[in-house]
Amino acid sequence: MNAKIETSRLEKILKKIEGVADKRASMAVLSMVLIEYKPTESYLHLLSTDLEIGYKGKIFAEVEGEETSFCVPARKFYEIVKNFPEDEIYLIKDENRLVIKDAQERIVYNLAITDSEEFPSLPEFIEENAIEIPGKVLAELISNTIFSTSKEESHFVLGGIYFEPIKEEGILRAVASDGHRLVKLDREVIGIENVNFNEGFIVGRKAAKQIEDIAEEELIVKLGYINNYVVIWTSNSVFFARTIEGTYPDYRSVIPSHYENVLKVDRKLLMDALKRVSLIIPEKFKPVTFDLKPDEIILSSQEVELGKAQIKLSAIYEGKPLTVNYNADYILDALEVMNSEEVEIKIGEERTPALITGRRDEGFLYLVMPMIL
Structure with missing residues (x-):
């Protein structure tokens, strides 16, 4: 040759x-x-x-x-x-x-x-009833959720992204959670009602990253779920991965339906403030305290040997005075994939997850549990 x-x-x-x-x-x-x-x-x-x-x-x-x-x-x-x-x-x-x-x-x-x-023989897959989906849409469903997958082996089914066709709404949904936070992203996909799978499936981190790399370079890809494999077809390639077996947790049940406390804040201002406060936190898990009052929002670190950081932030807060702690990195992970200039953070009591959304982030929802210090 x-x-x-x-x-x-x-x-x-x-x-x-x-x-x-x-x-x-x-x-x-x-x-x-x-x-x-x-x-x-x-x-x-x-x-x-x-x-x-x-x-x-x-x-x-x-x-x-x-x-x-x-x-x-x-x-x-x-x-x-x-x-x-x-x-x-x-x-x-x-x-x-x-x-x-x-x-x-x-x-x-x-x-x-x-x-x-x-070399081992590889399975063959037929494209019948596979759904065509814009490559950028599939890549976005992965890139905007993969950061929330669990890296702990004990959380087996949480070690991947859960894809679910919501046929009656014409959308493909991606969900990821590590038990401390959860992200959900919906994207409209034309013809999703004809896809060859009715139930959701879980794609592991390594496979999901490979699919993202393939999809972001393609105008259109075909997506199928066949015999416990997720399959991606392009004009010159086929990628397949065995999905994670097991039942994904009922994510709908953990999304609160009502909040009384709402924080509206500029996304970039909040990102900058969280990064600055985190500079003095030496711990692996970076707790940042939110002191929320209608006329004043303060972000601060815990008192440590190095000292303490405190930043007052311009924001709109509607609700009762609250003091709540969050992992700064967890909130930053969500803010960095969002596009909205202003984000809305709905905040509950000590053990209720905060819910983060934005007007320019249609279909995106992020939950993060508070830290109990």
């Missing part, structure tokens, strides 16, 4: 391949990329998997030679191509080596080849 490929296109597909390949795999082949070529096609096919997620991509190439398939280390291959200085790159299979070079052979790499028979 002798192939000439555009370097930038190969880099893009290898970035996704390298993200899927298992770098700490007990089976060496799971850290590999499988390269396949058939003389009837003007493409190279590249595949990777860690047995839980998988990616199949194809790239146009000027290729000569017989049908072949072989494996090379995914990370090293990606690093070579990523740092390759020429616009075009040549790949030559030479017995047990893959030669990677430029046209003048000023740059030449040799990568050892592994037999493709060791």
Whole structure:
């Protein structure tokens, strides 16, 4: 096999391949990329998997030679191509080596080849009844919720994003929570009532991040849920991931329906104030105290050996005087993905979650539990 490929296109597909390949795999082949070529096609096919997620991509190439398939280390291959200085790159299979070079052979790499028979077979999926969704919409559903997923192994079902079709409203919903906070984002998707799944499913963090990377580069992707796999199709690739088994908690039951205390504040002013107050907090969990009065809003840190920080903030507060503590990072995480100039924070009693929304953030809702100090 002798192939000439555009370097930038190969880099893009290898970035996704390298993200899927298992770098700490007990089976060496799971850290590999499988390269396949058939003389009837003007493409190279590249595949990777860690047995839980998988990616199949194809790239146009000027290729000569017989049908072949072989494996090379995914990370090293990606690093070579990523740092390759020429616009075009040549790949030559030479017995047990893959030669990677430029046209003048000023740059030449040799990568050892592994037999493709060791590479696991990947499942096949049919696109029937998959829903078309704008890539930016799917990427946003992930980027604006993934920060709230749990990183603790004991919270297994909370370790991913819960996707739910709300067919009667024509929306696809993404929900994420780590038990201390919860984010919900709704986006209208044309034709969601015809999607091939009726119930929700949970996509793990690693898989969700891969889907985000794929979707944000595509105008339209197809989304399906088949046999406990979430599947994404693009014009030149298929990505699939086994979903997290288990029942997602009833998130609707934890969203309070009524609040008597409402804080309206400029989003950027609040972000700046939280960051400044946090500068003097050395702890992993950053408690910030909100002293709320109709005529005065004060953010302050706890008294520590280093000292204490206090910032008075311009805001509108309607409700009874309250003193409540929140993790500053948790609130910042939400404010940083929002677009509204002003946010509304509905605040309950000590053990009631605050609810954050904004006019320019339609479909977005964020809950954060107060800290009990």
